[in-house]
Every structure is written in structure tokens, then in C-alpha cells.
Ligand SMILES: Nc1ncnc2c1ncn2[C@@H]1O[C@H](COP(=O)(O)OP(=O)(O)O)[C@@H](O)[C@H]1O
């Protein structure tokens with residue numbers, strides 16, 4: 001008896017909620033039924049043909065607004081019913097996200113499903129007494145459960161979270177080198193694309209950036225995209241790049257872009273120590289007069305690019321070189337920010353033994369990593385639980401990375417643009433014309 005009562009209550013609740021959840025669908029069905037009832041089938045056919053024709057014209061003339069207002073909404077309703085509602089209970093129960101209390105089961109409730117061009121956003125009302133962290137820890141189960149490549153959790157408010165499931169990978173194709181901005185914004189260099197299709201902008205002025213990834217993960221494309229975005233300022237003399245390339249493979253191409261260049265250990269350490277001296281000279285000049293650095297030709301923004309930084313700090317055979325390199329890097333990263341000196345370094349292995357200064361870099365980029373445990377080493381505690389699966393990045397997608405954008409703790413998946421050898425040669429040749 002109770003069971004049947006419960007069923008009826010749920011059915012009534014469903015019917016009452018239906019018009020609020022799917023107003024357009026319920027409205028058009030009732031409208032059609034009314035037309036058929038009062039005017040007859042012929043008029044229903046005429047009305048449907050008119051509406052269909054209208055939609056067709058809309059789709060033909062204004063495809064983007066049609067897509068936004070009709071296509072994506074219809075898709076959202078469809079995916080709500082067919083994917084999320086249908087699999088909701090089994091997936092959540094098996095993933096351990098259903099709560100039981102006094103032999104009753106409580107499930108978080110779907111509030112709304114909306115579709116963007118690339119993802120489904122499922123807004124969920126949590127069961128009272130549970131925390132969003134429960135979902136953050138189960139992103140892998142949820143992604144597999146709903147047939148998506150990944151899942152990301154965003155907290156909107158109390159008991160109000162959004163699960164974002166990508167439908168397709170916007171970063172699957174190589175991104176060609178970004179157009180060079182005429183006006184260089186050192187706080188927002190165009191680097192590539194974010195997962196949602198928006199541009200990935202990197203701040204370099206006022207911070208230091210550490211790029212971590214295994215061999216072949218695309219560290220070079222991060223460095224080159226940043227250098228490329230600054231070329232007009234390098235030409236104008238308001239930015240100077242000093243480059244260290246221990247492997248002699250990555251940066252030697254574009255030497256005319258660099259005000260200084262070093263490849264062996266001794267020369268690299270000298271370059272770093274010169275940078276420290278320049279920085280300290282600047283700090284002494286600024287003391288008591290100026291608190292922030294503004295790039296000018298006399299006082300340019302100085303970027304120290306170090307590829308494979310562990311070659312200097314951990315693997316170099318000479319202990320003295322290792323120690324001096326580490327000291328210089330520590331000084332630059334701890335004191336350079338406010339006087340216009342930034343370090344942009346690339347590294348393969350994020351463990352402490354290899355680079356124990358990694359926390360002196362406020363901003364980090366996690367390209368493909370070897371092990372799951374390295375994700376939090378690079379992006380900070382909790383990054384992997386929030387979906388930054390840098391260890392699962394497809395080896396066939398070099399340049400894909402997770403980053404934390406300013407003012408947000410949620411890691412974002414991005415792909416760096418690929419700056420080809422021809423692009424670099426063109427950039428370097430332009431620079432020769434200037435020099
Ligand atoms: N952003 C990118 N998009 C597409 N392909 C890339 C990208 N970055 C690198 N690659 C490819 O991957 C290879 C290795 O990249 P590289 O930057 O040398 O890796 P790493 O310096 O991390 O060892 C490159 O030769 C290139 O073919």
C-alpha cells in the first residue's frame with residue numbers, strides 16, 4: 001500500500017513539475033492538442049507546417065541565434081532526459097553519492113541541464129549534510145558513468161553545484177601560432193585556447209611561471225608562444241628576454257630575439273648572476289621612490305627564460321654550478337616581481353629533489369606528467385581532485401595542459417599554440433631587420 005502510495009505521489013510530483021522544467025515542450029504539446037481538438041487535424045497540420053517553416057527560415061537566416069536559442073536548448077532537454085535523468089540514480093548510487101537515512105535513500109537532485117557548444121552543464125542540488133567535496137572526489141566515476149571524457153565540479157552556492165561534462169574536445173586539433181598582438185599586454189599574453197574555446201591568456205609581468213611536463217609534452221610551445229606574444233615589445237625595446245638553453249635544442253633557433261643567450265652551465269650561471277645584479281641595481285634605484293615597475297626602454301621588463309632548468313639545478317656535474325644557479329634563481333624569483341624581472345622556466349620532473357624552489361613560482365602550468373602524485377606538486381593541493389588530470393593527458397596532444405587562472409581555484413584545461421620552426425625563423429628574421 002505504502003509502496004503504491006509512494007509511486008502515485010512521485011507520479012503526481014513529476015506531472016506538476018513537468019511544465020516548469022520543460023515549458024516549451026509542454027506548451028507546444030498542449031497547444032497542438034488544443035488546435036487539433038478545436039479546429040481539427042487539418043489546421044493542426046497547417047499550424048505545424050507554419051511553425052516548422054518559421055524555424056527553418058530562422059535556422060537558415062540566423063544560424064547562430066537559432067543554435068543558441070533553439071538547438072542547444074533542445075539538445076539540453078534531450079540530454080537531460082536521455083542521459084542524465086536516465087542514468088542518474090544508478091551512477092550516483094554506485095559511485096557512492098547517494099545517502100541513506102532511516103532506510104530511505106536520498107539522491108542529489110538535477111536542477112537543470114544546459115548545453116553549451118562544447119559541454120553539458122548539470123546543475124545539482126546537494127542532499128543536506130553532504131559536501132561538494134564528495135563530488136570532487138568522484139569526478140572520474142561521474143565522467144565514465146555519463147560517457148564523458150572528463151567532469152569538473154564548480155560550487156555556485158550552498159547545496160548548489162554544477163557538473164560540467166565536455167561533449168567533445170575543443171583542443172583536439174593543433175592550434176597554429178597565435179596572431180601577434182600589436183599592443184602587448186604583459187599581463188595577458190595570448191598563449192593558445194582554453195577548453196571552452198576562449199583564448200588562454202598568461203600573465204608574466206608581476207609573476208614567475210613554471211612549466212612542467214615530460215619530454216615531448218610541449219614545453220617548447222609554451223615558451224615560444226610567450227616569447228612570440230612579446231615580439232613587438234622586444235622590437236620596441238620595452239621587453240628584454242635573456243635565454244638559457246642547456247639542451248641547445250629549443251631556443252638556439254631564435255637567438256636574435258634574445259638580448260643574452262647561454263647554453264653551457266658556466267655561461268648560464270653567469271647570465272643568472274648578471275640578472276640578479278641588474279635586479280638589485282633596479283631595486284636600489286626604486287627604493288623609496290617607486291613601488292611598481294612600468295616597462296620602458298631604459299627600464300625594460302626583463303624575462304629570464306630557462307629551458308630544462310633541472311640541468312642547472314640538479315643534473316649539472318659541477319656542484320658549484322648547481323649551487324650558484326639555485327641561489328640566483330631563488331633570488332630572482334623571490335625579489336624580482338615588483339621590479340620588473342620575471343622567470344619563465346621549463347622542467348620535466350617536479351619533485352623536490354630536482355627543484356626545491358618550485359613554490360617560488362606563483363604560476364604553474366602542468367603539461368602531461370608521469371604520475372598522478374605530481375599533479376598536486378605542480379598545481380597545488382586538491383588540484384587533481386578538482387579534475388586536473390595532467391597525468392592522463394593524451395600523449396598525442398602535446399601542448400595540452402592544466403592551469404589555474406587568476407582568481408580561481410578551479411584548474412582549466414588549455415592548449416598552447418604550436419609555434420613552428422618556420423614561425424620562429426620568421427620572428428627571428430624580423431628582429432634582424434630591427435637590430
Ligand atoms: N602546442 C603544440 N601543439 C601541437 N604539437 C605540439 C605542441 N607542442 C609541441 N608539439 C609537438 O610535440 C613535439 C615535442 O614538443 P617539445 O616542445 O619539444 O616538448 P618538450 O620540450 O616538452 O620535450 C614537437 O616537436 C611538436 O611536434
Ligand SMILES: [Mg+2]
Nearest residue numbers: 219220250307
Ligand atoms: Mg624541450
